[in-house]
Amino acid sequence: MLLRKFLKNNSIDFLNVENKTTIYHKPVLLRETISNLITDKNGIYVDCTLGGGGHTNEILKQLSQNGKVIAIDRDEDAIKFVKTEFVYWINKGQLIIVKSKFQNIVNVLNENNISKVNGVVADLGVSSFQIESSERGFSYLHQSELDMRMDKSQPINAKDIVNNYSQEKLVEIFFKYGEEPFSKRIARKIFETRSISKIEKVNDLISVIEKCYKGKHLIKCISRIFQAIRIEVNKELDELINLLEFSKNILLPKSRIAIISYHSLEDRIVKQFFVNNSKNYERSSHKLIPNKIIEPIFNLLTKKPIIPSEEEVKNNKRSRSAKLRIAEKN
Ligand SMILES: C[S@@+](CC[C@H](N)C(=O)[O-])C[C@H]1O[C@@H](n2cnc3c(N)ncnc32)[C@H](O)[C@@H]1O
Structure with missing residues (x-):
């Protein structure tokens, strides 16, 4: 595995989990995402895009011993890396790692006898490890x-x-x-x-x-x-659309969904979904019929997206296009 080789060649086997995670992929908007995501320290959270485990690790650190993370990734390399480095959390029964597409989120939860969760996070796109793996073909370099x-x-x-x-x-x-x-x-x-x-x-x-x-x-x-x-x-956009749609049924009241996107196509989908689902009316089909008042599904917490600070962009160029949007289930 590329990271293992890298760590060995650079004699940095002594590094702790957080440092190794950062080499695999430097997490983006970490503090902003996790501080807004967690509403119950005893809750169950789904990290839909495990990668190097940056966001998962931060959630686990914030939770009590009763809290849990279900972490999903469709990349076998990410799964293997985190299974090796996060043994502590896995053995404590607080981290469940699943290889799957995140649009299968409902099945993943069912298989783990979970019907509702306290938060969902997705940090879209590819990890630095994937981009830098020369055999994966993600980079034109x-x-x-x-x-x-x-x-x-x-x-x-x-x-x-x-x-x-x-x-x-x-x-x-x-x-x-x-x-x-x-x-x-x-x-x-x-x-x-x-x-x-x-x-x-x-x-x-x-x-x-x-x-x-x-x-x-x-x-x-x-x-x-x-x-x-x-x-x-x-099929990245279909995955995102389906995840957002399924999130309506799996989030507990007052729990949150946080999505970090990296280009306008993804951000537009997230923004439109949150705006459409936080309306308190349903447009009528005729101008003489008044709109129907409804209970909105979500409360939009970020009217404008949260973007990385200058400091973060300076330290991590890949964060420069990131946009974080968060909504709370009503
Ligand atoms: C930007 S990285 C996540 C990095 C992670 N938040 C961290 O800080 O280490 C995105 C990860 O999500 C995975 N991914 C992207 N789309 C996915 C999907 N539809 N289903 C499952 N995993 C997906 C990728 O394989 C990649 O490992």
Whole structure:
């Protein structure tokens, strides 16, 4: 495992859990998220995006001995890392780790005989460990196979999408998930290139994009295309929409949901969901019929998102686009 090798090569085996966690992934908006999430120190909390366990660790530290965290990740590497490093919490029966997609949250809870929880947190996107793992294909900086799967057992990867999707479907995902102005041109070039030979490596895809974009913001264009493909490979927006929807039924009254997003597509979904579900009326279908007054499902606690301080962005560049939104179940 990359982290193990890293720790060994750097002779830092003596580091405590928190330090190792930070090497795996530096948690973003940690204090802001956890201080707003916990409303009952004896409660059950779900961390939907375990990663290196940064948020999970902080929740566990704040809870009493009766409190519990159910931590979910679909990446086997994250599961293995936390199972090794968080033995203390696992043995105390306060941490349950589950390999799953977070849209399966209801099943995960049912399997653990839990019906309602005191809080849900999701820190979306990929971990530093995933981005920096040269064989995972998440980063355009590493020469690797086009992969980008968070769950390595999933059948479809980035290579399948780039080589098998129709040209029209590629245009659609580049527009929708990358907001890329050169979507058509890039999709056409992919189509032409792959009819001669398969696009298999990260660098093959970069060469195609380079042929389509001559401006000075080439890196931004490459990032947008990579983002679009990653979202499609992992069905990231569907996962988020389903998680938000299911959260309505699993949160106890006065308990909270906190979501950290990293790009506008995710943030828009979270914002719209919280706004729509914190309305105290249902719009009528006719202008002569008054709106129906209803009890809102959520109370929106963050009218504007919480963003990282300058200090945090200085210490952790990956935090710069983070937005935290929190709502409380009524
Ligand atoms: C940004 S990292 C979380 C980092 C973590 N909060 C920490 O501080 O160490 C996101 C993690 O969520 C996982 N993930 C993303 N989407 C997921 C989904 N739909 N279901 C399960 N895990 C997911 C990724 O595999 C990754 O490990």
